Amino acid sequence: MKKWFTMMALALCALTLTACGGGAPAKSSGSSAPAPKTETPAKKDEAKTDGKRALVVYFSRADENYNVGYIEKGNTRILAEMIAEATGADTFEIKPAKPYPKEYTPATELAKKEKNENARPEIVGTMPDVSKYDVIFLGYPIWWGDLPMPCYTFFDKVKLEGKTVAPFCTHEGSGLSGTDRYIADTTKAKVTGALEMKGTTAQKNQGEAKKEVLAWLKKIGIDL
Numbered sequence: 597m598k599k600w601f602t603m604m605a606l607a608l609c610a611l612t613l614t615a616c617g618g619g620a621p622a623k624s625s626g627s628s629a630p631a632p633k634t635e636t637p638a639k640k641d642e643a644k645t646d647g648k649r650a651l652v653v654y655f656s657r658a659d660e661n662y663n664v665g666y667i668e669k670g671n672t673r674i675l676a677e678m679i680a681e682a683t684g685a686d687t688f689e690i691k692p693a694k695p696y697p698k699e700y701t702p703a704t705e706l707a708k709k710e711k712n713e714n715a716r717p718e719i720v721g722t723m724p725d726v727s728k729y730d731v732i733f734l735g736y737p738i739w740w741g742d743l744p745m746p747c748y749t750f751f752d753k754v755k756l757e758g759k760t761v762a763p764f765c766t767h768e769g770s771g772l773s774g775t776d777r778y779i780a781d782t783t784k785a786k787v788t789g790a791l792e793m794k795g796t797t798a799q800k801n802q803g804e805a806k807k808e809v810l811a812w813l814k815k816i817g818i819d820l
């Protein structure tokens with residue numbers, strides 16, 4: 597966190613100087629008659645998560661960001677797509693009703709104000725029915741040592757109590773910053789070991805990023 601603040605301070609100085617610039621196993625029916633031995637093809641929408649159904653929920657911001665310049669796809673979104681591809685999970689993006697500024701510094705200022713006010717910025721779209729899912733991957737960038745406030749709006753709207761939540765985040769030096777605990781405390785979900793990765797790795801070194809994603813899925817017991 598301290599390192600990121602130092603980097604932020606340096607970046608702000610620089611900006612000022614430059615004038616701102618497989619399907620689920622069949623359940624036993626409980627009847628005594630043996631089940632007919634016909635192969636049921638895996639449904640397309642079933643996740644490859646050891647028979648469990650999975651959903652990737654993520655928040656990610658494109659445009660100008662720290663150390664990567666203007667990007668078309670947010671760093672966390674890159675990881676979200678890798679996880680969805682590897683597991684066959686459905687995806688849901690947490691989208692703020694009012695997009696954050698495209699420029700980095702104004703975005704950090706707004707995010708800081710929202711955090712200080714413990715705001716719940718409005719988010720758009722139909723919220724997912726999480727009762728359908730056994731595993732929820734939750735992705736976000738670290739913003740001021742926390743989750744972006746729209747993630748808390750999501751927690752207010754979608755109850756994750758008792759669900760298995762696997763957090764993954766991108767950052768530029770702060771690491772997880774205790775966000776796995778914040779998620780557990782706020783949602784009362786069962787939180788697995790988290791994946792944390794520098795956003796620059798996700799954005800610029802996708803081979804390495806994918807290796808880390810797959811290793812993490814294995815570590816937390818998602819059978820691919």
Ligand SMILES: Cc1cc2nc3c(=O)[nH]c(=O)nc-3n(C[C@H](O)[C@H](O)[C@H](O)COP(=O)(O)O)c2cc1C
Nearest residue numbers: 656657670671672737739740741766768769770795
């Ligand atoms: C508003 C804002 C606040 C940030 N706060 C932090 C921070 O506290 N610690 C850190 O390491 N990086 C911080 N960063 C950097 C982001 O966490 C990092 O660039 C991340 O990969 C962005 O992911 P995204 O493209 O999916 O939004 C911040 C970036 C922004 C825009």
